[in-house]
Amino acid sequence: MNTAYISLGSNMGDRAGYLEKAINILSSHGKIEVTKRSSLYETDPVGFTEQDQFLNMVIEIRTSLSPETLLHQCLQVEIDLGREREFKWGPRIIDLDILLFNHETIEAENLLIPHPRMQERAFVLIPLLEVAPSIEHPSFNAPLAEFLDEIPDKEGVRLWKQINGEDAYVHSES
Numbered sequence: 366m367n368t369a370y371i372s373l374g375s376n377m378g379d380r381a382g383y384l385e386k387a388i389n390i391l392s393s394h395g396k397i398e399v400t401k402r403s404s405l406y407e408t409d410p411v412g413f414t415e416q417d418q419f420l421n422m423v424i425e426i427r428t429s430l431s432p433e434t435l436l437h438q439c440l441q442v443e444i445d446l447g448r449e450r451e452f453k454w455g456p457r458i459i460d461l462d463i464l465l466f467n468h469e470t471i472e473a474e475n476l477l478i479p480h481p482r483m484q485e486r487a488f489v490l491i492p493l494l495e496v497a498p499s500i501e502h503p504s505f506n507a508p509l510a511e512f513l514d515e516i517p518d519k520e521g522v523r524l525w526k527q528i529n530g531e532d533a534y535v536h537s538e539s
């Protein structure tokens with residue numbers, strides 16, 4: 366059985382509803398079990414900044430699927446929910462990125478794992494560290510918490526809805 370981490374984001378329409386639907390569609394696939402889910406974070410857009418704020422979260426899954434089939438399932442969720450790709454880093458009703466797959470590194474034409482930009486993104490690292498506080502980056506062999514320490518724009522990521530109760534990792538703005 367494989368363990369993987371997936372980042373979900375939405376910045377159009379019923380953002381929380383799209384995240385929930387995406388998780389439901391993934392779970393309805395008999396070979397994907399969602400084992401942990403982070404709180405929801407409202408995040409300032411990174412990259413193309415002239416767009417609405419995102420809701421972001423991370424889930425941990427267990428699956429017997431290969432990384433390629435898991436990617437296919439993630440892309441299928443995006444299609445099922447009606448995502449239209451306007452332009453790279455632009456607004457989207459749903460986006461699913463595979464962050465980590467076991468401790469593997471994969472460099473295929475259509476699939477890069479670990480996700481190449483994950484260690485630069487507070488909107489990824491804060492929810493990821495909530496569900497997996499001591500997880501390491503497979504290529505750098507360093508705890509991902511160390512990368513978060515280096516990111517200057519953490520105030521752009523705010524807790525929106527706590528899912529895991531008092532134990533949730535909460536980035537404090539004060």
Ligand SMILES: Nc1ncnc2c1ncn2[C@@H]1O[C@H](COP(=O)(O)OP(=O)(O)OP(=O)(O)O)[C@@H](O)[C@H]1O
Pocket residue numbers: 436440450452453454455460461462463464475476477478479480481482
């Ligand atoms: N780890 C990964 N998870 C999801 N998609 C990946 C991954 N590695 C490569 N891809 C490829 O990226 C494509 C999706 O790119 P997309 O246009 O959604 O990028 P983006 O989400 O806008 O930007 P970013 O990749 O910076 O998050 C997919 O079709 C897929 O083939």
Ligand SMILES: Nc1nc2c(c(=O)[nH]1)N=C(CO)CN2
Pocket residue numbers: 373374375408409410411412413419421454455460488
């Ligand atoms: N805050 C935030 N910014 C982004 C996001 C995202 O999910 N959240 N996704 C992007 C492309 O994947 C680009 N920029």
